[in-house]
Each structure stands twice: as C-alpha cells, then as structure tokens.
Amino acid sequence: MCGIVGFTGSQEAAPILLDGLKKLEYRGYDSAGIAVVDGAQINLSKVTGRIAGLCEKTQDGRAVPGVTGIGHTRWATHGAPSDTNAHPHLSNDGRFAVVHNGIIENYMSLREELTARGYRFESQTDTEVIVHLLEMYYAGDVRKAVIRTSARLRGSYALGVVCADAPDRLYVAREASPLIVGVGVGENFFASDVTALVAHTRSAIYLDDGEFAEISPEEICVFDVAGRPVQKKISRITWDIQAAEKSGYEHFMLKEIMEQPRAVKATIEPRIHGREIRLDDADWTAEDLKKIRSVVITACGSAYYAGCAGRYAIEQLLRIPVHVELASELRYADPIIDDATLVIVLSQSGETADTIAALRECQRRGAKALAIVNVVGSTIAKIADWVLYTWAGPEIAVATTKGYTTQVCLLYLFALYAAKRLGRIDDKQYNSLLDTVLSLPKLIQKTLDMNPGIPKLAAQYHSHEAVFFIGRNTDCAVCLEGALKLKEISYLHAEAYAAGELKHGTIALIDEHRLVVALCCNEKLMEKTMSNILEVKARGAEVLAVTFRENSKIVSLADEMVYVPKVPAILSAAVEIIPLQLFAYYVAKENGCDIDKPKNLAKSVTVE
Helix, strand or coil, X not given: CXXXXXXXXXXXXXXXXXXXXXXXXXXXXXXXXXXXXXXCEEEEEEEECCHHHHHHHCCCXXXXXXXEEEEEEECCCCCCCCCCCCCCEECCXXXXXXXXXXEECCHHHHHHXXXXXXXXXXXXXXXXXXXXXXXXXCCXXXXXXXXXXXXXXXXXEEEEEEECCEEEEEEEEEECCCCEEEECCCCEEEECCHHHCCCCCCEEEECCCCCEEEECCCCEEEECCCCCECCCCCEECCCCHHHHCCCCCCCHHHHHHHCHHHHHHHHHHHHEECCEECCCCCCCCHHHHHCCCEEEEEEXXXXXXXXXXXXXXXXXXXXXXXXXXXHHHHCCCCCCCCCCEEEEEEECCCCCHHHHHHHHHHHHCCCEEEEEECCCCCHHHHHCCEEEECCCCCCCCCCCCHHHHHHHHHHHHHHHHHHHHHCCCCHHHHHHHHHHHHHHHHHHHHHHHCCCCHHHHHHHHCCCCEEEEEECCHHHHHHHHHHHHHHHHHCCEEEEEEHHHHHHCHHHHCCCCCEEEEECCCHHHHHHHHHHHXXXXXXXXXXXXXXXXXXXXXXXXXXXXXXXXXXXXXXXXXXXXXXXXXXXHHHHHHCCCCCCCCCCCCCCCCCC
C-alpha cells in the first residue's frame, strides 16, 4: 500500500528520491520521508501529509546532502499518520535506516522481545521492529544482518535499507510485496513500481519472493534466502515517461478515461490474427478445455466487478458454470475447487494480497489459474499457470478506469476463444461477436464523443446525498462498478442493485428527488427495467438513464439521458461503464474532491 524508492550513484540522492516519491504518491499519501547517507551519518527528513510538504521542508532535496538514500510515501496501517510514524525509521544507534512496504504479522512478539533487550521504540508502526533487528544482528556485515532480520519476519515486505558504515550501498529484500531494481550506468535504483524508475532507466531486475540484493553504483548482486548468489535477467521497461504524466489533463483519472480507446486496442489487436484469437502462452486444445467443469473468477474491488461483467460472456458462450468470488472471502471459504476448475484471477497491480492468497489456495486444491494483470513481473503473473497482460500502460489514479475496461475485454476474448475451440458457437455468431470486440476501441471513443453534457449533469446532481444504480443482468454488473466509482472519488453514498430486487426492500429508500441511475442497454430485459423505472418515478425519484439512442421508450420515462452505442449485451460492459466513469469524475470535481488521491484509499492493496 506504500511506495518505496532508493538511489545510489554520483548525483545528489535527495532530489532523485523526491522525484520518485512523486511518481509513487498514488500508492500512499498519509506521510512521507527520506533518509540519505552523508559521510558517516544518516540524515532523516519526514513530514505528515503529501510529498509537496517534504519537498518544501528539504528545499527540494538541497538541504539533505548525500549520494545514497531511500524514500517512502505511506498509507497508514499501524499507527495514525504522523511525523513519528512516517518512514524511514532509524535504529537506536543511528547506523541503520529502513523503509518498508507491507505488513509484519509477528511484529508484536518481536517488539516485546526487542523491548526486553533494551531497544527503544519511537513509533507505533510494525516497521520499526525491522530496524532494531538490523542493529541487533549487525556484526560488521550488513548483508548478513539483512538476511538474518528477514528470516525473523512473518508477513509481507519490500525492504530498503541503508547503513552509515556502507555509505554507497543499498540493501533490499522482498517477500510477497513488489520490489524492482533499476539498472543504470554508474548509478542504480530500487522502487516498488516502475513508474518511479522510467525517468532514469528502462532496465530493471524483478526480484522474486525470498530474494535479496546488495546495490552499489557499479554492481547489483542478488542472493537467495541462504545468501547464495542468484543470476537474474535484466528486463526492458516498455512504459514511457509520458504515460506516467498528466499530458495536459487536470487529473490522471480524466487522462486515463480518455486513454481507454488506445488501451483497449492494445489489449485486443495483438491477440487477433486474421479471424483467430491467440491468448499468448495459454494455448489450450479442445481436449484441455473439455476438462474444465467450472470457472471461478476471483478478484477484489473493481477487478471483482470486471469479473462480474465478464462472467455473462463466459457462461453464455461456454455453457459451463461461472462463479465470481471476492478473493478476501474465497481464501477463507473452504471452496469446492478441484482439478476440473479453471480459476481466473484479475488484478491491475498483480500484487493484491487477498487475491494472491486466494490464487494459492485454489492451486493447492488442484485448480489451474489464468491471471489477467497489467504489471509485468508481478507476483500474480509469476505464480499463475498462464498470464494475459492487459497492456493498459501505467494507471496512476487510485480509482481504476482503463484497468477495468481492459480486464473486461480480455474476459471477452477468453470467452470467444474457448467457445470456438469447444465448438459451442457457430461461425456466424463467432464472427459477429469478434467484429464487435474488434470495434470496441472505436465504440468507446464514440461514447466519449457523444456525451459532452455529462459535466452539466454532474453540476445538476452533485449535491445529492445518495445515488442508486439499477439494472438487470449485464446492466446490473456495470452498475456495481459505476456505483463504486462514484463513492470512491466523490464520497457520495452510492449503491448498486439488481433492478428486480427493488421491491424486496430497497424501494424503501426511494423518496422524492432521490437520484436513480438506470442502465437500460439489455434489450431482452428492457420491458422489465422500464417497470422498475416506473416504480421509482412513482415515488418521486429522478431518473438518469443510460441507453442507446434508438430506445425511445426509455426517453419518454427518464428525466435525463446519457447515450452509448448499441452493443450486444454480453459485450456491452466496456462501453456502458464509460459515461459512469465520466459522471463520477465530474461529480467529484464539482464537490472539490482530490480525485486522483481519494481519502483513505491507495492504488495497490498489498496488505490484508
């Protein structure tokens, strides 16, 4: 949930650390700090709040000299946001400083042990036990102290360590939390995300769980848990720096909404050759697919809602049961999963802690796993049996947009691919649906172009205290993500309901002028949805309908309209969600919210 960065070279470290933290601020923005080795001492600077405050305090880094250092931007888990709880943390003797992303599950027992040994704790964090363990185990060899310390830790961690006795060295360790080493010329880096590295280098080493690295300006040495050298390949970072910048947009979220035609095109087109779908390394035969008796889609947050939307295409085309499960529930549910189950795991970051745990539990029960992720080399990508990258590019806004749409599109591709191989779909239907999938980038762009009035609608409705989203079948699945977007960034109470469930309790919450967003894009259920609109209208609600222009019946019922192109229902989610993303964005803007960094949220949920 936090962002960490480190640098060693011949340049002043602090300005580079601050620049990296700015790129990582979407991972946490409760507090921030840097520690820079200057001669035989470590200079520390920390603030509560945003990176801008740290820049001001350090005069953009000029007040913290030294060429080796580490930095951290925090999303609080243990201890409230404060200067004291901010990272980096110093050892009692001032020799070590550490930054940490993750959660140390056994920190209380370690804290009690260290306190009994005389170590003094300044913060409420779990991280501080690490720096005192380093001091306790240090006997002149920093690498050994890092390895011995890591062996005592239970939980997840990406660690960055500096020591005053090794002023040109960084030490890092990884376990179930992202950590990337950037390879430069006469300088080297580490970070929790490539976005902090691409301004300086395109070469990276992705550490695996249980690995450590000792980093100097000229050399990177990687070791396993026993301290044995490990040979690692250097990978090329394909994201460019412009992709991680706003490019003239007021917010990253708006930029990423507008990038969706390009992102979806990058997801779809490389996987379609002629009229054939190729799913990278997942080359299943018909016999392989016939062994699958059920599909379980598991994820958290928006990725879970992407699974809810994609489920309809998979189930309808393959004619096998598809269950969508919250990863945080699946991991503890004693699920009925075996070697006849295909588990599809969705995660933008590939580092979502609950999703990783659910994936491992399903694999333990014999299931094979297909991962759909955005980040190359992420934990989920490494441990799944097959991986499909969305190729959406960096997503900086905390509230996902293009991450969701590209995940949905890959589920569509999987459904069509498997249905064709299994003979569950005839050529006419296959070609028609494939043409629709290929046209999704243009259809998304058309949706963006045909809704210039959404800012005006946001100005009209932004003061509503509660908003209800209703729809049926595929429309209902899109409602879930639409409501989440609104509550995430505008802080309005927003809930999604299956429209047919209104009379089973929800309608008690409908009163005069209550805003109801009705999704009306599923033609087979249009008459049913119209009945639900009439129900809420009879109780004084105002209805904002999302539908296609040809739907004159809904136009006569709704108070306001938002239009999307007409798309077959099982493939409509990637188009329907676009106006709901825009509506959420402009409502949040009307309400003066911090759109890219909503309160209490962080981009990558790497802790339980």
